[in-house]
Amino acid sequence: MVDKIVKSDAEWRAQLSDLAYKVTRKAGTERAFTNDNYPKAAGMFHCVCCDAPLFDANAKFDSGTGWPSFYQPANGDAVEEHEDNGWFMRRTEVLCARCDAHLGHVFNDGPQPTGLRYCMNGAAMTFQQENDD
Known part of the structure; x- marks a missing residue:
């Protein structure tokens, strides 16, 4: 079980950029090809x-969609999944298990070994490169 982080709307607004707030707290979606510019290095x-750690860079792949895509989360407790029937579609929404931030959606058209494509908003994540020390 993950300890939840709960903040008021005003606290989230003060902490996040306008885009990160819209995406993570209001379940928005950034435009494709705007935030998939992370380094191709080892890291999280x-x-x-x-x-909270969400996805290992080793699980990232180029889906061609314009959003960062991964075939699995960093661990089984990193994210939560919920049915999303918005926009006249049936999808599975992906949330941060720790703070309920909207991250993106998961689809069944990804590569092996899982066959999943976690299609995430880049504005919902930061990248921490692994040290070679």
């Missing part, structure tokens, strides 16, 4: 809201 993608 973290939640922009609470700094």
